[in-house]
Amino acid sequence: MTDVPPNLTDLRDEIDALDDALLEILERRMAVASEVARLKGDDGLLKLRPKREGAIVARLAGKATIASEALIAHVWRELMAHSRQSQAKMEVRLYAPTAAVALREAARERFGRVTPIVEAGSPAEALSAAAGGEVVALIELDGAAWWRDLPPGVALFGVIGPKEGRALLAGRMAEADIPDEDCAALKDIVA
Incomplete structure (x- = not known):
């Protein structure tokens, strides 16, 4: 098995951090959309x-x-x-x-x-x-x-x-x- 180059590990860590940030933004977007629906009513x-x-x-x-x-x-x-x-x-x-x-x-x-x-x-x-x-x-x-x-x-x-x-x-x-x-x-x- 070959060693993973150190820069690849850093890039994967950056992708993981971006995924965490995307999830946070996604959940905020869902919460705001729910609030919009509540304000609009039926x-x-x-x-x-x-x-x-x-x-x-x-x-x-x-x-x-x-x-x-x-x-x-x-x-x-x-x-x-x-x-x-x-x-x-x-x-x-x-x-x-x-x-x-x-x-x-x-x-x-x-x-x-x-x-x-x-x-x-x-x-x-x-x-x-x-x-x-x-x-x-x-x-x-x-x-x-x-x-x-x-x-x-x-x-x-x-x-x-x-x-x-x-x-x-x-x-x-x-x-x-x-x-x-x-x-x-x-x-x-x-x-």
């Missing part, structure tokens, strides 16, 4: 705020000099998902008759691995769940125009998935929380 909408989340990722990616945008997006989406789950237990109701695997993975990327994904038997079932709780309906585009009959209070707020097997996102969402690019994509699809 407005009847999803705790999900896509426009704010996108702005956070874009701001941090713009500041980064070494970390890739993909790394930043992945790490912060997971952080935000855990914060959101501590505020309210959100789930995704997935209706995907042909592209379930791809859309399940797209949902995990978008909403974090902590967010439960529950299969729905129909678009109506997914939308009903979205109307009544902290649920995002993720419904594959399959030729039916189900979005014309959204329950009261439920809005389309995004497009997700690969070109073949795309899906729409629906839930109790204020228009002000929907990113402009998602509004434009939705108009193209549901027009």
